[in-house]
Amino acid sequence: MTERHYDVLVIGDLNADIILTGDTAPVFGQVEKVVDDLVLVPGGSAAIFAAGAAKMGLRTALIGKVGNDTFGHYMLEALRGVNVDSSPVIVDQAIKTGATIVLSRGTDRAMLTYRGSIAALTEADVDRSWSQKARHLHVTSFFLQSGLCSAIPNLLAEAHAAGLTTSLDTNRDPNGEWNLGGPLAQVDVFLPNEDEAKALAGEVDLDHALEKLAAEVPLLVVKRGELGALALRGRERVEVPAFPVDTRDTTGAGDAFNAGFLAGWLRGLPLIQCLRLGCACGALCTTQMGGFKGQPTWAEAKAFITRHCNLRRG
Ligand SMILES: Nc1ncnc2c1ncn2[C@@H]1O[C@H](COP(=O)(O)OP(=O)(O)O)[C@@H](O)[C@H]1O
Numbered sequence: 001m002t003e004r005h006y007d008v009l010v011i012g013d014l015n016a017d018i019i020l021t022g023d024t025a026p027v028f029g030q031v032e033k034v035v036d037d038l039v040l041v042p043g044g045s046a047a048i049f050a051a052g053a054a055k056m057g058l059r060t061a062l063i064g065k066v067g068n069d070t071f072g073h074y075m076l077e078a079l080r081g082v083n084v085d086s087s088p089v090i091v092d093q094a095i096k097t098g099a100t101i102v103l104s105r106g107t108d109r110a111m112l113t114y115r116g117s118i119a120a121l122t123e124a125d126v127d128r129s130w131s132q133k134a135r136h137l138h139v140t141s142f143f144l145q146s147g148l149c150s151a152i153p154n155l156l157a158e159a160h161a162a163g164l165t166t167s168l169d170t171n172r173d174p175n176g177e178w179n180l181g182g183p184l185a186q187v188d189v190f191l192p193n194e195d196e197a198k199a200l201a202g203e204v205d206l207d208h209a210l211e212k213l214a215a216e217v218p219l220l221v222v223k224r225g226e227l228g229a230l231a232l233r234g235r236e237r238v239e240v241p242a243f244p245v246d247t248r249d250t251t252g253a254g255d256a257f258n259a260g261f262l263a264g265w266l267r268g269l270p271l272i273q274c275l276r277l278g279c280a281c282g283a284l285c286t287t288q289m290g291g292f293k294g295q296p297t298w299a300e301a302k303a304f305i306t307r308h309c310n311l312r313r314g
């Protein structure tokens with residue numbers, strides 16, 4: 001067998017994020033409003049996760065698609081800058097790289113996404129030789145990737161057959177249908193946020209949603225923004241509060257959390273430590289604009305946790 005050179009293989013979306021802050025509620029009728037700031041940052045759930053995983057010391061490669069355009073080149077450069085192997089990313093002349101306009105205000109945000117290359121990735125684009133090279137497969141943005149989503153159960157099953165563990169973060173369903181159609185059977189770690197968990201389970205009550213989803217996956221991890229996160233594994237339930245930070249922009253917090261959590265899980269750490277790592281990465285991510293910048297290294301995340309846990313005890 002080929003040696004597994006990568007800890008994590010990621011399949012998913014990479015696109016540019018244009019984040020506006022201040023009074024960002026648009027007003028139609030040709031009203032021009034002035035906002036406080038605009039930044040262009042690397043985005044896409046898979047790209048942000050991959051950057052976080054690489055920063056946390058995991059050898060990471062990303063499979064995805066971009067157009068041969070400014071945003072596509074920008075994303076490939078950004079991934080190189082954080083040591084993510086983007087050699088399996090396809091550059092397609094015929095499509096435009098996706099982009100999201102993020103209207104950010106404090107701990108909340110609204111997003112307008114042009115999917116472009118995000119929807120253009122298909123099963124045929126996924127080079128299967130990569131599953132021989134990695135220990136773990138993480139798949140993101142199930143619903144946004146309309147060209148790939150029906151093949152995701154199959155890709156996860158193939159990964160399992162090749163000896164990889166798997167994780168999935170669906171993110172939101174922009175169509176509001178929330179129909180997964182089967183992939184949970186092949187997921188080892190399922191990582192929705194609280195609203196997504198409720199929508200996927202078809203329950204308004206969180207505990208009912210947790211009960212339903214936890215019956216379908218070996219490990220359910222639910223992100224709860226300022227409330228922290230929880231994990232359910234069989235009868236075991238572990239919950240941790242969020243770390244208090246000065247939040248500037250929550251873009252990518254969920255993906256940063258996933259990177260921290262899985263960095264711990266892949267090292268075989270207890271759930272409480274995995275959750276703390278996730279919450280530390282999520283919290284630190286919110287202190288900077290965009291998903292890439294605030295994400296910590298392993299040493300930074302550990303030092304942050306030690307500092308805050310000492311403060312809580314003291
Ligand atoms: N305002 C915040 N303050 C501190 N931590 C936060 C904040 N927002 C998010 N986090 C951390 O990041 C994690 C993921 O963020 P969350 O918003 O729940 O995910 P998603 O981006 O998928 O909606 C949370 O579980 C929490 O630990």
Ligand SMILES: [Mg+2]
Pocket residue numbers: 169171172193254255
């Ligand atoms: Mg999310």
